[in-house]
Amino acid sequence: MTKLKCIAIDDEPLALKLIARYVHQFPELQLVQTFEDALSGAEYLKQGTTDLLFIDINMPDITGIELVRSLEKKPIIIFITAYKNFAFEGFELEALDYLLKPIDARRFAKAVEKAIDYYKYKNVSPEGKHANSLYVYSEYRMVKINLDDIEYIESMQDYIKIHVRNAKTILTLMPLKKVLEKLPANKFQRIHRSFIVAVDKINSIHNRKVQLADAELPVSESYMDFVRKWMKFK
Structure with missing residues (x-):
């Protein structure tokens, strides 16, 4: 299987380090880049090919919801947040899953396994x-x-x-x-x-x-x- 190219966007450096550590436990994933600045992350997403995006909801310059909504071509989305009150927005954008901070390793693994399975589902041959x-x-x-x-x-x-x-x-x-x-x-x-x-x-x-x-x-x-x-x- 081709590795899923993924990026993480979060204005908290410790959260990004934790996501990177978790991602590296999955040989099916390739962490291409991480961003503390949401606008830089948005620019990267518009220029490159990303299969899976881990993104925080609450960021100072632009929210994760606004960033994802602005994307013409959306990767598989896993939202990360300290709050539970964004569920409707996640529904609107068809996020695959959302993780609450502090991120639990087992819950992260469950979300990633779902993402890998969904990627296979979306990319099988026409036959x-x-x-x-x-x-x-x-x-x-x-x-x-x-x-x-x-x-x-x-x-x-x-x-x-x-x-x-x-x-x-x-x-x-x-x-x-x-x-x-x-x-x-x-x-x-x-x-x-x-x-x-x-x-x-x-x-x-x-x-x-x-x-x-x-x-x-x-x-x-x-x-x-x-x-x-x-x-x-x-």
């Missing part, structure tokens, strides 16, 4: 694009969902609700059409303007109703071709 997982932004963090655990996906206007086996549902801001593009066509099928179903979770289809283990979903007339094909091979 392997639909691997075995899906990433969505929910509850102020990027969440990984195993495709085999999805039973069906429900549209709720601008949001979708992903119904996962043996777990709570996951709500994320995304249209149904967009999530369908991220899913392998041989495993997931749209059956209604409001529903996508995991094909292998279907128990039966009767009277234009798809029966799952814990749900019954309607089938629209425009998606009856799928029903006929499914019935043919059963």
